[in-house]
Each structure stands twice: as structure tokens, then as C-alpha cells.
């Protein structure tokens with residue numbers, strides 16, 4: 112059931128892995144990235160996987176509507192007007208407590224993770240509707256439903272995409288279009304290196320922010336998993352006969368998925384504080 116798919120953010124991480132997983136299955140992949148100068152890693156991965164056809168590189172910055180329109184127009188032209196799937200994968204993160212993060216930085220996260228996703232989806236929907244067929248996979252996060260300290264902008268952006276996607280799914284089902292959320296836990300990708308973390312020296316939250324920082328560096332990143340799992344899950348969601356709406360990926364994501372709505376928020380917060388080490392000794 113291979114078809115034509117446009118993926119955003121293919122210079123590294125899940126976008127790269129999804130490109131390899133889908134090309135291997137015979138999909139024609141329009142692998143997009145905002146800077147084609149960063150194509151080396153993808154090209155190396157394709158070489159190692161011995162994939163030498165079926166992948167077209169496309170320049171696409173999801174925050175720039177002109178770039179989105181140009182990219183989608185060229186993809187549709189090459190695909191004969193028919194696109195079977197879109198993977199909204201590109202995303203960014205930034206750490207810092209809400210008060211320490213300035214408003215522009217907060218907005219930058221939403222411009223990419225929420226409005227960027229809307230920009231690309233808006234551009235592909237007319238063609239999918241016309242052909243009464245399509246799948247739109249949004250890479251959200253298991254963290255969308257479990258806010259954590261120092262990640263409010265990221266959690267807000269992913270939670271927003273989940274809410275939007277639930278609504279969109281109901282609007283477009285009559286046109287044969289499935290909307291899906293792939294929700295990974297912690298995976299070893301560039302996002303951990305590229306995300307700025309704001310902890311001003313005079314922060315009122317310095318101690319807690321330091322605990323979060325230690326938790327991320329000492330526990331989260333060393334235990335992060337192989338991103339190929341997410342590439343495979345994206346492929347699975349695109350090829351499932353009856354796709355589900357949500358696909359948690361990784362044991363942490365599955366636990367969070369199952370616990371969602373069942374464990375009282377008070378207990379979630381207690382567990383999170385203990386895990387991160389936010390409670391002073393003796394509490």
C-alpha cells in the first residue's frame with residue numbers, strides 16, 4: 112500500500128528515519144528540510160540502507176508560508192497531483208520555566224510546533240480532499256499530556272496539536288482522510304542538542320531548574336531510545352488498514368498513554384517531582 116508521502120524535518124532524527132523506513136517499503140518520499148545544505152546525514156543513511164531511488168529532497172521551512180506553498184506545489188506537480196500522506200514531523204523544543212522564558216521564545220516554539228503544522232496541512236488538504244484519500248501523521252509527544260517543569264512551551268505546543276488533530280480528524284473523515292498522532296517518548300535525536308535551555312543566574316527557579324537539568328542530562332538523555340523505532344511506527348501508521356488515532360512509541364510513552372486520565376493529577380505531580388528530584392530531602 113505504498114504511495115507518495117511528504118515528510119517535514121528530514122535532516123535528522125525521526126524525519127530521517129521515517130524517510131528510510133518508508134523508502135525501504137517502496138514509498139515515494141518527498142523528504143523536506145528547511146536547509147538543503149543539511150542533507151548529508153540523510154544521504155548517508157540512504158546510502159547505508161542501499162536506497163538509491165524513490166526519495167526526492169525538497170526545501171521547506173514550515174514557518175514560512177511562501178516556502179510551504181512553493182514546496183507543496185512542486186511536490187504535487189511531481190506526484191501527478193496526488194499525495195497519499197503527509198508526516199508533520201519537524202519540530203523544536205526549548206527548556207526554561209515559564210517566567211524565565213521570554214515571550215518571543217515561547218512564541219517561536221508555537222510558530223513551529225503548532226502553526227508550522229497547520230501551514231503544511233492547510234496546503235496539502237485540498238489535493239487530498241479532491242482524491243478522497245490521505246493520511247496526516249502528526250508527531251506530537253507523550254509529554255503532551257503530562258506537563259513537566261521547564262517545558263511549558265513545548266507541552267503547550269504538542270497539546271495544542273493533539274486538540275487540533277482530534278477536531279480535524281472528525282472534519283476530514285468524510286473525505287477519506289485519516290488524521291493520526293504518533294506520540295514518542297524520549298529518543299536519541301538532535302533535539303536534545305539543538306534546544307536552548309534558559310536558566311538566568313538570578314532566576315527565582317534556579318534550584319528547581321538545576322534539578323530538571325540534571326534529570327535530563329543524567330537520566331533522560333542516557334536512557335533515550337533508538338529513533339528508528341519511531342520511523343518504523345510512522346510507517347506502520349501509514350500502512351495500517353484501519354489506523355488508530357494515537358500511536359504511543361516506547362515504554363515510557365505507553366505507560367503515560369495508559370495512565371492518561373486514570374491517575375489523578377495530584378499523584379502524577381507527586382511522581383514527577385520525586386523522579387526529577389524536586390522535593391527537598393525529608394518530604
Ligand SMILES: NC(=O)c1ccc[n+]([C@@H]2O[C@H](COP(=O)([O-])OP(=O)(O)OC[C@H]3O[C@@H](n4cnc5c(N)ncnc54)[C@H](OP(=O)(O)O)[C@@H]3O)[C@@H](O)[C@H]2O)c1
Pocket residue numbers: 119120121122123124125126144145146149171172173174200201202203204223227250251252253294295296297298299300301302303305335
Ligand atoms: N526526540 C525525542 O525524544 C522526541 C520525543 C517526542 C516528540 N519529538 C518530536 O519529534 C519531532 C522530530 O524531532 P526529533 O526528535 O527527530 O529532533 P531533530 O533531530 O532535532 O529533528 C527535528 C527536525 O525538524 C526540523 N525543523 C525545525 N524547525 C523547522 C522548520 N521551521 N521548518 C522545517 N524543518 C524544521 C529540523 O531541521 P534543522 O536540521 O534545519 O534544524 C530537523 O530536521 C519533533 O516534532 C519533536 O518535537 C521528539
